[in-house]
Amino acid sequence: MEIGISTFLETTPDPVTGQTISHAERLREAVEEIVLADQVGLDVYGIGEHHRKDYAGSAPAVILAAAAATTKRIRLTSAVSVLSSDDPVRVYQAFATLDGLSNGRAEIMAGRGSFTESFPLFGYSLEDYDELFEENLELLLAIRASEKVTWRGGHRPAINNLPVYPRAVQDPLPVWVASGGNPESAVRAGTLGLPIAFAIIGGMPERFAPLVNLYKEAAARAGHNPDKLQIATHSHGFVGETNEQASALFYPSTQAQMNVIGRERGWGGTYNRAAFDDARSLRGALYVGDAEYVAEKIILLRKNLGVTRFFLHVNVGYMPHREVLRAIELLGTKVAPIVHAELARTEGK
Template identity: 50%
Template structure:
C-alpha cells in the first residue's frame, strides 16, 4: 500500500494583518515563504503553489517562490499546483524546475495543468482558441524532456527542436504530475503518459470523482503505461474549534468566491450553501478532528494516496493562516493516518 501524503496548497492569496491592513504583493509572497517553513517544521509532506495572474493573488511564478522556500526548508516536497503549461514554454518550465530540484536536493515537483483561469493566455500572447492544442502539444514535448536526453520534436505551437539537449540535468529525474479538473479526456491523457494524477475537487460530493480514479487505472492498464499515484486537492481551513473555523473562514471565502463568481456568472454565495458544502461537499472546514475525519473518509472513498488542502481563500488574516498550517501538520495529519490505519486493520 502506497504511503499517504498530506499537503497544503495556496495561490498566494493576498492576506490582511491582524489590524485589517491588506498586505502588499511582496509582503504576501514573503508570508507564503514563512508558512512553507512552518509547514516543513510541522511535518507536512508537500507545499504546492498555484500560478495566477490576478490582483488578489501574489504568486505568478511558483517555481521562483519555491526556490526561495528550498533554501529555508529541509524535507518538504516543493510543488506547483498547477503550472499552466499551455501558456508557458516546456523547455523553460523543465529548466526552472530542474533548478529548484537542485537547490532543494531533489524535492521539486511540477504539476502540469491547462489552467482554469485564462489571464495568462492573452498576457503571454496565446489565443484561447488554441486552448486544447496548446496543452496537447506542450505536454507531449515536456514528456520527452523528462527522459533528459536530446529531443527532436515538431508541432504548431512553438519552434521545432532537432536533437536538442536541455540543461541542467537533475540528479534523479523530475517528479511530474498532471492536474485535472474533471475532464475524462484529461484523465486519459495523464494515463497515456504514465504520469501521476491530481484531481481538483472544489465542490460537490467527493465520491462523484471515483469514476475518474477508476478510469485512470483502467486506462493505464489498457495502454500499458505505468500507473502513477493519484491525489486530490480541495479547499478548507483548520482552527481550534468548528465554530471558530467557520466564522473565521466564511467572510474571506465568500469574498473570493463572489469575485470569481462575478466573472463566471455564479450567484452570490449564501451562508446556507457554505454550511451545506462543509457538511456534504468538498469544503474541509473545522477543528482538527472534524477535518481529519472528513479527509480520511474522502481518501478512503476515492482510494487515493495523497490529499492536499487548499488552505488559503481571500483576505484571511496572517495569524489565522499560520495557525491553520500548524494545526494541519501537528494534529490533522497524524489523526488522518491513525484513522486510516485503524480502518485498514478492522475486520471485514
C-alpha cells in the first residue's frame, strides 16, 4: 500500500489574510514539499496539469525534475497530464527525461482533463474530447513500447518509422489512466492492462466498488491478471495534531475553492460547514483529522476498494506553507506506519 501526496499547486487568495501567493513562490514551495515527502518516507508525489491563474502547475515534469536531484526514493508523477490536448511525443520525452534525472522514478498519469482551458489554448476542439484522448493514449503507449514508431491517427500528423529520444530508464515507463468515475475509462484501463487512479472528491468512496469491478473484469477479459494491477485513489484531505485542529485549518480554503469551482460548473448551492463535516465522516470522501483517524479511513478504503496507492490532496485552495509541510510530515511519520502495521496484521503485507 503506497501513500503519497497530490497537488494542483493552488495560488488562490488566502481565505484568512486575502493575500495571493505568486506562481514562482508556489513552485518553490512544491519542491520543498517533495523533498520533505521523500525524507519522511512517502512513496509518491503527483502534480496536476492546469492552465489557469489559480494553479501554478502547467508543466508538472519540469517541477518534478527540479526535485529529482535532491530526492532519493520518492516516485514522481503527473496527476494528471492532460493527454487530450498535448503531443504524446513531447509527453513521453519530458517524462523520460525526468526518469533519467531521477534514475527511474518517473510516472505519467494520463487523463482527459476535468478542466478544459488547455483545449482552446493549444488549438483543440472540445468536440473531439474523447477521440483525442483515445488516439493520444494509443500513440503514447506505442512510443513507450518501441524506440522507433510508426503510427497514424485522425488529429495528429502521422509518424513513419521515426525514433523518439531519450528513452526512459524504466522499461516500460509507468503510464496510469486517471478517471473521475467514468465507467468507460475503467474499462479502457482494464482492457489495456494499465493501472488506474480514481479521483474521489465527493460522496462515499465505497460507491466506486462497481467501477473497480468493471476495471478488473475488463482486464481479465483482455488476458491481464487483475490481481497484479494497481489501483489508486486521490482524495482531498489534511492531517493535523487533532481532528478539531485539522478541520479548523482545512475548512476555510476548502470552502472558498469548492464554491469557486461549484459556480463554474453549475453545481448549485454553496459549500458549507455541514457539507464539510459530512464529507469528513468515516465513510465520506474527505480525509481530514488526526493521524489515527486519517489512517482509519485509508484502511477502510483499502478494505472496500482494494486500493494499492492512496494520494492525499493536501490543500484545496491555498493554505500556509508551514501547515502543508506539517501535514506531509504527519502523513509520512504517523499515518503511513499505522496503515502499514494494520495491513501487515490483517493481510500479512
